[in-house]
Amino acid sequence: MRQELEDFVAQARWFGGKGRELTVSGVRRAGVLPGPDEDMAVAIELVEIAYADGESELYQVPLAYRRAEEPRLEHALVGVWEDPDFGWRHVYDAVHDRDAMARWLTAFVAEANGTADHREELVFHTLGGHDLDVTTHSTLFSGEQSNSSVAFGDDCLMKVFRKVTPGVNPDIQVHDVLTRAGSDHVAGLYGWLDTLDEGTDSVIQLAMLQQFLRTASDGWDLALNSVRNLLSEADLHADEVGGDFAGESARLGTALAETHATLAAEFPVERRSRADLRGLAELMRSRLAEAVEVVPGLAPYAERLGGLFDAVAGLDDVPVQRVHGDLHLGQTLRTVRGWKLVDFEGEPARPLAERLLPDSVWRDVAGMLRSFDYAAAVTERSYGEGDLSGVEQRAYRSREWAQRNRGAFVAAYAEASGTVPDPVLLDAYEADKAVYECVYEARNRPGWVSIPLTAVERLLT
Numbered sequence: 001m002r003q004e005l006e007d008f009v010a011q012a013r014w015f016g017g018k019g020r021e022l023t024v025s026g027v028r029r030a031g032v033l034p035g036p037d038e039d040m041a042v043a044i045e046l047v048e049i050a051y052a053d054g055e056s057e058l059y060q061v062p063l064a065y066r067r068a069e070e071p072r073l074e075h076a077l078v079g080v081w082e083d084p085d086f087g088w089r090h091v092y093d094a095v096h097d098r099d100a101m102a103r104w105l106t107a108f109v110a111e112a113n114g115t116a117d118h119r120e121e122l123v124f125h126t127l128g129g130h131d132l133d134v135t136t137h138s139t140l141f142s143g144e145q146s147n148s149s150v151a152f153g154d155d156c157l158m159k160v161f162r163k164v165t166p167g168v169n170p171d172i173q174v175h176d177v178l179t180r181a182g183s184d185h186v187a188g189l190y191g192w193l194d195t196l197d198e199g200t201d202s203v204i205q206l207a208m209l210q211q212f213l214r215t216a217s218d219g220w221d222l223a224l225n226s227v228r229n230l231l232s233e234a235d236l237h238a239d240e241v242g243g244d245f246a247g248e249s250a251r252l253g254t255a256l257a258e259t260h261a262t263l264a265a266e267f268p269v270e271r272r273s274r275a276d277l278r279g280l281a282e283l284m285r286s287r288l289a290e291a292v293e294v295v296p297g298l299a300p301y302a303e304r305l306g307g308l309f310d311a312v313a314g315l316d317d318v319p320v321q322r323v324h325g326d327l328h329l330g331q332t333l334r335t336v337r338g339w340k341l342v343d344f345e346g347e348p349a350r351p352l353a354e355r356l357l358p359d360s361v362w363r364d365v366a367g368m369l370r371s372f373d374y375a376a377a378v379t380e381r382s383y384g385e386g387d388l389s390g391v392e393q394r395a396y397r398s399r400e401w402a403q404r405n406r407g408a409f410v411a412a413y414a415e416a417s418g419t420v421p422d423p424v425l426l427d428a429y430e431a432d433k434a435v436y437e438c439v440y441e442a443r444n445r446p447g448w449v450s451i452p453l454t455a456v457e458r459l460l461t
């Protein structure tokens, strides 16, 4: 079983430890979902991954233990083994299995109706205010995700968290607070699933159920379309083409400012002293030092980047509050009712304790600025190295697109929040994000490392 789980986890898109030498050092069953066990049992396994450097991480792996082989799930087969509770079973990745996913939904509905079979190990919570549709079928989202999301018809979306840590999950916590506060900029929270950590008795939050924004368009896709549109009109400027995105960028800036205002009203706001800011500069420096180990191409910039971070230590009294923490265009959805922000988990590679801490709003603004840069760069490179015709024009126009949209976004944010961006802080957060992205790309999309590396170079000139 361990070998099968090791092979399965190592190749999964959501696995954050790609490229590291690993072993499965433990498997604990968080619980079995309510439902008959005879032909199929659905168990939530917590798989401990130990790395060669001594670090370890815990991943959630829900498995459907089926008595009979299921040919339509061949692509999701994890293995065939004898389980101490269920006997010999064909074991499938449960998120692909509609019958298995129906058990989650049924358990949420039972909780909402007050008819739940309260098994101690798995604790379902619901918020009320929405009648879940139990007749729907599940569809697994494809795409580059750190977790697994499953839609139930048009009604709701369940996110199964993959890397789990004992303690509060920031995504559930922030959605809970913003939903109760009536925010217009998030999908409403419907419920969540908890279990208790064996060793510490602390909660482990396993899944989140929320409103499915069925008609929404992904901000990243919309931005790519806009750049593509511009690049196909070689003679026109960004403000002259039909697909101009600046109005949307401005509306995104306003949506972020309004979300920050609600977060500031609902969570504590603190001020960072000079000593704290020295700590922040040191943290950014240490992230840089670690990143240089993974991406040697950062080394020539390390000294000057360090200078950008040190400038933060010279600032006075910076307000900090709860923020998104990993904001980019892929975390924004355009609906008929305006922009929504998703995924308040923070950067997946950061320790949980750090992701729960208050931070400057400029971290989120910087994340979006990086993303406008990415959209321009990704579209430009999609023409391929062989296509040299118009290469200079495309480079010029895509920069123009990035600058126009970055400008529109920041201006609208500043106006809606009544603040003036601090260039020292904004540059440092942008550089810190680009450094993080270098590591993220090296581990997940090595062909893209040059995108944040180029941005680092540009930030320093």
Ligand SMILES: Nc1ncnc2c1ncn2[C@@H]1O[C@H](COP(=O)(O)OP(=O)(O)O)[C@@H](O)[C@H]1O
Binding pocket: 141, 144, 145, 146, 147, 148, 149, 157, 159, 187, 210, 211, 212, 213, 214, 216, 218, 330, 331, 333, 342, 343, 345
């Ligand atoms: N409530 C929702 N309704 C519709 N689509 C959503 C919703 N929340 C997220 N998504 C889509 O699912 C994708 C992944 O969600 P996200 O929360 O970013 O997951 P992950 O933590 O795995 O990165 C997003 O890019 C977005 O397009």
Ligand SMILES: O=P(O)(O)O[C@H]1O[C@H](CO)[C@@H](O[C@H]2O[C@H](CO)[C@@H](O)[C@H](O)[C@H]2O)[C@H](O)[C@H]1O
Binding pocket: 144, 145, 146, 220, 326, 328, 329, 330, 331, 343, 346, 347, 348, 367, 370, 371, 372, 374, 375, 437, 440
């Ligand atoms: O959405 P996640 O929480 O999984 O965020 C991680 O993956 C993102 C990629 O999907 C990554 O974002 C980087 O690539 C985006 C384009 O794909 C780009 O728009 C972002 O600006 C860039 O940072 C994110 O950093 C990572 O944490």
